Amino acid sequence: CSSEFLEKDPYGQLTQEQISKEENLESLIVGAYSILNGQIDNASNAFNSPASNWSFGDVVSDDAYKGGGGTGDQNNIHQMEIFSTNPSLIDIERKWKALYEGVRRTNIAIGILNETEDISSDLKQQRLAEMKFLRGHFYFELKKIYNRIPFLDENATSLTDFKVSNTELSNEQVWGKIETDFNDAYAILPATQSQKGRPTKYAAMAYLAKVYLFQGKWDQVLTSTEDVMLNGGYSLMDNFEHVFLPENDNSPEIVFSVQQSINDGNPSNYNGSIGDRLLAPGGPRYSAYGFLRPTQNLVNAYKTNSAGLPSMDNSELTMSDNVDPRIDFTLGRPGIPYKDLGILYQADWARDLATYGPYGPKKRIVSANSPHHLTVWPYVSALNYYIIRYADVLLWRAEALIHTDDIEGARTIINNIRKRARDGNKVMTLDGSSTAANYFIEEYPAFADANEAMTALRMERRLEFAHEGHRFFDLVRWGIAEQVINTYVAAEKEIRPYLNGVNFINGKHEYFPIPQSQVDLGGTDEGGNPLITQNTGY
């Protein structure tokens, strides 16, 4: 009797056999999607592993300062901002953990899907394709952030299988595996999905285009973007501002996104934009964590010349200057109405003004009047984070066209993007009588050569995608990170003295370090040497 007495089974837990049933498998699939937003555990610091990459993609670029209550507030992100990143920083580890959690959840789902016979073959193939899409995404993120990454597939089932070298596969082999996942997904996925959170065939092709883009495989970028443009059914919304309304977060402009929800019955609203919870801009209607603050350099970038084109000189923007209208949908500047709140953004909304200046984030902040913004802690929203939106696909194609000597084709695309900014709605003064600033933006009449086209393309990406987590990775893949960041620092440190001494080192800072804990705990080879090789320079 005592042997029975000593058997206690857990409550609320499914066995391997039960999970293989169709209805439970569907929940296992949902569990894999759930990790897309970077919330990996029960803790409230998903801001160390944000899906939006606001720290990894924007703060370390010329687009944003860390912000917050001083350089000591989230000092770890400050260390990243001043390129003093070390392998022990919590963000370095938690971002890695979040992405490998995605790898693990998708691998588990793939493993069980492969085994199960309790689900129809079509559904099985489709869910397998979805999981491969997700796995491709997680590896893509790992690759662009950490470069030298260990690779695990669904055959890595036990903890000992997780001891893998990060140098065993060549660069091309890792990219090849990512391509394979997206190709596999593309082959199976349907052209449309009734459940908007699932990727479509063309989302897979679009992601594949991005994978090619990062490898400079321009011909493949052209063929894949062409497929997406012809068959994907995507289009640009009429108004730039409306792209970032939660109501439109599965609009035809959105190719693939992290689905966020609030007030959904789950504790702490961790299904909202939890990785961005420190971005609340302050002022009378928002909490004032005050992170992610536009740089003066970014503000200046929106200045346009008399032809309505980017002025490119990065001189200080004044209120009388012409500006690209996207500036006031992207960032909060004093004297400009903030969203639909009926009030002007003020310098005193900004936390620690002396250190981080007067500007605040705006593009991905949801109106405090919106039911999709949470007015209570953790102040998150239901606005999805866009991993790929259609404008992105278009500008990838434009970039590939420039590389393949079709600068006119590129100009057409860039101008399409600018046309939307020109023709769409503008921020108006509070009384609605006039535009809030001198908005003036025009199409490029011509590009003299490929260099000019590339300069325009790069600027257009910056203006269109500011604070969407892409800037740093663009600079790295363009090979201009050192030049752009060190130039930016040289000027910016005059007003932001904490940037004194900041130096981007070519060959080191393009990638973040491998977490020290991965090096320490990642296992050793037969010769007793660590399986994990740290990235260059760390």
Next chain:
Amino acid sequence: SNSNFTRTALELNNEPIEEFRVYPSKNQQIVVTGLVTDNTGTPLSGANIVEKGTTNGVIADFDGNFSIIVRSEDPILVISFIGFITKEQPVAGLDKLNIVLQEDSAKLDEVIVTGYTSERKSDLTGAVSIVKIDEMTDQPLGSVNEIVQGRSAGVEVLSSNSPGGNAAIRIRGFSTIRNNDPLYVIDGVPTTTGINLINPNDIESLQVLKDASSASIYGSRAANGVVVITTKKGQDGKVKIAYDGYAGAMTVVKLPRLASAAQYGEGLWQAFANDGITPSNDIYGSGSTPVIPAFLDAQNTIPSANTDWLGALFNTALVTSHNISFSSGNEASNSFFSVGYYKQDGVLKDTGFDRYTFRANTNFKLGSKVTVGENFSVSFSNNTDVNTNSLLGSPIYGAFLMPSIAPIYNINGEFTGYPLDDIQNPLGALTRNRNNEDKTLRLFGNVFAEIQLAKGLKFKTNYGLTISNFSGTNFNPTFTEPNVQRVLADLTKSEQNLLEWTFTNTLNYDTTFNDKHNLNLLGGYESIESSLETLSAFRQGFPGNDPNFQVLNAGDSGTQQNTNMKFESSLVSYFGKANYSYDDRYLASYTIRRDGTSKLANNKWGTFSAASLGWKISNEAFYKSELVNSLKLRFGWGQNGNQDIPPYVTSSGYFSNAFNSNYAIDGAQNSVFNGYIISRNSNPDLKWETTEQYNIGIDLGIMTNRLDFTLDYFSKTTEDLLLERQLAPISGGTNSSVWDNVGAMNNKGFELGANYRNDYDRELQFSAGLNMSVIRNELTSLKEGVDFVGIDAVTLHSNNFDQEVSRTAVGQPIASFYGWVADGIFQDQSEIDAHSFQNASTSPGDIRFKDINNDNVIDDKDRAFIGNPHPDLSLNLNLNFEYKNFDLTAFFRSSFGNDVYDLTRYYSDFYNLSSYNKHSRIADAWTPSNTGSSIPRLSLNDPNNNIRPSSYYVKDGTFVKLQTLQLGYNFNPQLIENFSLSKFRLYLNLQNVFTITGYDGIDPEIGLQNYSSDDRNLDIGVDRAIYPPSRTVTLGLNIAF
């Protein structure tokens, strides 16, 4: 040497005194008067004088005098007194007797409850500390932890200081990484919960079983030591009524002095200057000097102030306790009944604790062979508490953060704050929390029957039960402060229900043969089952903040969230014990126990044994010493098992986690689909952790046991440490650990206990108790590839604001401080240039960090172990004086060599967290004209990263405290007997009289960050603004009828 363990030491020592009755006069009556003294002539007040063969008796008065009317033909008086040899004195015609009682040299022969049996103290072969309860019942002590604190060598108490707050007892260091709480055995029922719900007045005796040979009979849960508590039982004799009560006032002893409004502004301007920034601040302006404005906001609603935020949080608080007990007994039964009420308000405003206790202990003797009985208690407590010792969410730390220039109230009398930071007004937070009560109802008790099967052979069956219900309410009202507001009120209700039963059956055989061989055999079987269920529910959006809206149904049903979990575990044990003594000279004991647990899978069963030997040298014929009248050597060895891990860690499956497994796969904004993820990384091969301990002890009695010493040396090694081992982060973020047997830990140390008592003249009596311990803890190994145990990121964030300041590493004591070594302040550029590279903008006034690996650059590889939170030496001293009717007690506690990591400095010393207040010490920060300072230059940008975890934060926490000073007065028995009183005592007690320490924080005794989490022992001694200990002045009363 064995006994029914429901009988207590006192009963066994104290011959039953029957009711004193005056017999009607027969033919003869003689009045006999006399004086009872000890051999020094000190009168023995309270000695019993009984006419032999009758129930006629009296008690000697305060001066030792008595007067008795005897009626027998050849009357003999039996004179007895506790601690003295009972004497029979024929009256033989004398009418004035001078009776001198001899002290009982076998005073050590208290009988104490150890395992499932009891033993004479002099027969102990293990390391057992006996806490002298009778010394403490006349003191105002609110909890078991206060009784134990400082009273026993090798026993450390870590306390949260909050009313009804948590405490942890550590016996002989830290034998494991995770749970180091001892096992409590209350009237034979093991428990690990609800200790602060015990009424200290109900405790008859308390023993701490420290080594394996004494504790191992409790097997699986005894590796951290055992605290054995026996509650009071009815005593033979007439009904006795006792009242013990006190009332006191508590105040905070010491609070840090934070920067004033002006000091903060001046520091800010200094930081601007150091950084080369033109000063500009929304509050202090942009002039050449900071200016304190009339108002902090443009609307002129927040007037500037110079608030002492810390001082504003605390007030004088009251503590009261009332306890009344009734007891009686006779040959057939005895009973004890008590009710207690304890109320402690917090010195921190709007916190407090109430406790109501009820106890009934009875037993019945059915004939001469069968005893049945029960011990039963009901406790109810009501606690309003807040989170402290945390950088996030603690109102005390909130008061560190709120700049002094911010007023408590705005011009409308509402709580307000500082427009530039995100801190909730800490007084507002306390006020908003005031109705948030946690209620605990606990039923604890046992029923037993004992049958004498044959001479010396007893069977005992015991069924113990714990039923406990915790019910918590957490209502967060709406409020608006600058930059902090809650627009929707929310309410969380939580319930925890624990049901645990213990069924124990033992057979005990006690025999003496050939006069000299004494053998005691015990065999037993025990099974335990425990079930814990938790339930919580949440809503937000309440129509108002009134207390009568604080029910879930008043909230918006669309916002509801709920959770429910259930855990079960079981244990089965078989055990046996043999105690043998020969001629009261040689002692031997052997224990074996086999335990099975539901928490393990492939290795459910563990077998643990212990053996000990004792030699009473002073009982040998050759032993002659007059001075050292008793001398005993003890040696013990034994093993204990530990399986204290969460249930189910050996099995993995799939489950839903509401925090990270659900997803709006359909694109909805307000709903999600349920997701499943793997529940954990399971380890079915997990096995018992084993602690093996050696103990060598010597007990000395000197000068007829006036002075006794107990000296112990121990070494205990825990193998197969049970630990939730971190995996390489490639295994993901949700399940990034696995329970494993990972390594070994060692504790070794010396303990010394000494007691002295001398009645050296008629009027002044003196006794002293001293205990001392030296314990060294070291983690001796971890699994391959793992060189330290860290604190998980969740905890680091909420408690430490992501600062990793402690590590538990091989070769170091548990929870050692870890970081860079601060090696002074750079005085000029040449020193910076000569040193390893720190930062391009490092300037004079910045901290020089040591280049540990000598690679000419200071980076994260230059971190080292920079401090140890454990004391080198703990020393406690208790002094008692009695003079005439007065008694005086002084109790000192001290700790030497323990370090404190003062994490409060993270915000308080550095201006790169500029919107928060600073400590006043920043006024002395390094400047070119103040180069002697140890505080680095103030900087908003801190390019040198002075703020990083380093030895700058590590301070010496050595202290000496006068914990208790008490003066009591006993009214003369003659004076009170007219009121039928046998005791009437008043006392005045002071707690926390003074502390001598160099530590400049609130208090050098930090305790734990929390008392329940898995990693609570991993960040000992980190000061994040603790709940301050209070100084208490108490007036108390003890009455007995």
